[in-house]
Amino acid sequence: SWDELDDGDGFLELAPVASFPDGATPDGIQDLAGNVDEWVADYYAPSYVEASVVNPKGPDAGDERVVRGGSFAHPRPNLRCAARGHALADERRTWRGFRCAYDAK
Numbered sequence: 001s002w003d004e005l006d007d008g009d010g011f012l013e014l015a016p017v018a019s020f021p022d023g024a025t026p027d028g029i030q031d032l033a034g035n036v037d038e039w040v041a042d043y044y045a046p047s048y049v050e051a052s053v054v055n056p057k058g059p060d061a062g063d064e065r066v067v068r069g070g071s072f073a074h075p076r077p078n079l080r081c082a083a084r085g086h087a088l089a090d091e092r093r094t095w096r097g098f099r100c101a102y103d104a105k
Helices: none
Strands: 037-043 064-068 084-086 096-098
Touching: none
Parallel strands: 037 096
Antiparallel strands: 037 064, 064 084
16 A cells, blocks of 8 residues: 655655665665656666666667656655656656766766
8 A cells, every 4th residue: 555644754755865864875875765766768668688688778769768766655665776667758746756877987
């Protein structure tokens, strides 16, 4: 079931970026799940090649894009950076943001 919204963490819905530094990954990356789910660049397909592929990409085109992570509006099992969903590109939700990322040098 969907969790009820509460302000037990000090925020009813969205929290400011980096509000929970104790939740950072070992590499120091913050806010990968729990605040908003996030649009990523890939178009959505129900499956993708997984075997021995680093950073598999979606199809070259499509109607839907991939969203990753879980938000304040999702149940606990979805509160992880690897959670994968999909949505139409023009679909807007209060719990959805986007990831700004770049390739490491």
